[in-house]
Amino acid sequence: MPKKPTRKPTRKLKTYQTSLGFYDQAVAAPSMKAALEAWGASSNLFHQGAAKETDDPDIVAATMASPGVVLRRPVGSDGPFTEHAALPTDLADDDAKPKRKSRAKSRSKPGKRAAKSAREQPREIDREQARKAAAAFEKEERRREAERRKQETARARERAHREKAVATAQAALDKAMREHEARAEEIEAARAALDQRAEAEQSRWDKQRAKLAEAVRRARE
Template identity: 60%
Template sequence: MARKLKTYQTSLGFFDLAIAAPSMKAALQAWGAESNLFHQGAARESHDPDVVAATMAKPGVVLKRPVGSDGPFGEHADLPTDLDDADKPAKVTRKSKAVKPKKSTSRPADKAAERKAALAYAREQKRRDREREKEEAAREKERERRQASVDKAQAALDRAAREHAEKAASIRAQMEALERRSQDELRRARD
C-alpha cells in the first residue's frame, strides 16, 4: 500500500519549493539536494493549508514560488521582483522568536483522496525516473560517440607515427648507403 503523503517546504536559490512526498528523503531527492536540508534547518514539513492543498493537487511535482513571497505555488514561477531594493535602507523589524505550534485540524482523513494522491505521487516518481533514465542514456550515447571519435583520432595518429617511422628508417638507410658509397669513392680516389 502506498504511504501517506506529507507536504515539505524549503527555499533554494530564488525560489521557495514545496512537494507532497511520502518521506523527507523522497522530498530531498525530488529537490535534487545533496545534503540533508531538514537537519540543517533549511527545510521543514509544512502544515499551511494553502501549501498542502497545492501540493496534494500535484503530488510528487516540485512546486515553486518566488522566494519570500506568499503567493501560490505552481510548477513554474517567475523570478522575484523585489530584489532591487538593495539601495533602500533596510527596516528593522523584530518578530517573536517563539513559534507557537498550530492546532492540528482534526478533520477526518479522506482515505480515497490520500490513496489517489499517493498513486499520483508514484506515477510522478516513475515519470521522473524514466526522464532520468533517458537523460542518462543520452549522456552514455554521447560518451560513446566521443570515445569513438577519440579512438578514430588515436588510430590515425598511430598510423601516421608508423608511416613517419618507416619513412625515417628508409631515409636513414639511404643516408647510410650514400655514406658508404662516399667512403668507398674516397678510398678509391686515394688508392
C-alpha cells in the first residue's frame, strides 16, 4: 500500500514588537531571529530589551492577517498597526518633550486595562487560521529571498560590467604604453645613429681642415 506523502510541519507564529525611529513595529514570525531579519535589525533588540513578544489581541490579529510583513504605527501611540503608517503628528521640540512623556504616561493605564481585559477574554486563533498565517509567512519569506537574490544578481552583473570596463581600459593603456616604448626605442636608435654620423663627420672634417690648412701654409712660404 503506497505511503501517503508527509506534510511539512507548520511553524507556529508569534507576534513580536519593537520601536525603531519614529515607529512602533510589529511582525508575525516563527522566532525572534526571523523577527529581527524582518525588521532589518543589525543587533539583537531582544537582548537589549528593545523588543518583546506580545499577546495584545489587536496586534496579534493584525500581524497574523499579514504574517511576515512588518506593520507600523507612530511611536508611542496606541492606534492600529498598518503596513503604511504615517509619521507621528506630535513631533515637537525639547520644550514639548515633558508633555509628550506625560501623555505617554497617561496612556499607560488604559493599555494595562486593555491587556487585563485581553487576558480575561483572549481571542483564540483556530488551527486553520494559524496554518494559513504560517503559510502566508513562508510565502513572504520566499518573496523576500527572491528579492534578495534578484538584487545580488543585479549587483554581480554590475560588478562584472565594471570589471570588464576596467580590463578594457587597462588593456588599451598597456597597448599604448608598448607602442610608446617601441617608438621611443626607434627614436633612441635613430639618435644614436645620428651621433655616430656626427662624430664621423667631425673626424673627417678635422682631417680635411688640417690638410687644407697645411696647404695654405705652404702656399704662403
